Amino acid sequence: MHPLTILPAFLAQTPAPAQQPSFLVQILPMVLLFGAMYFFLIAPQRKKQKEHEKMLKELQSGDEIVTSGGIFGVITNVKEDRFVVRIAENTKIEIGKGFVQTVTRKAGAEVK
Secondary structure, X not given: OOHHHHHHHHXXXXXXXXXXXXXXXXXXXXXXXXXXXXXXXXXXXXXXXHHHHHHHHHOOOOOEEEEOOOOXXXXXXXXXXXXXXXXXXOEEEEEEHHHEEXXXXXXXXXXX
16 A cells, blocks of 8 residues: 555544533532632621621620721610710710721720
């Protein structure tokens, strides 16, 4: 057999069809991405939210707080859905519980 007669037969062969990747291989990057988003974004936010809710439940009269608007005051009365806060002499306001950002000093705590 002459080499030039084999060449056209070799060129006429079609390549084997490419095999599609399995469903698992296609979905795995999206699952890993969602898992990373959960552990880096969602889980820390949920933890912070639970800590804030716990802090709100523990607030009582006499605690010094800072609101999300930056107002410093002392809680004088705790109601079901809000606090009465003294912000100056003879000046009291009512704020929603969710607007308390931090506690600067708990009631009865020593001042150092």
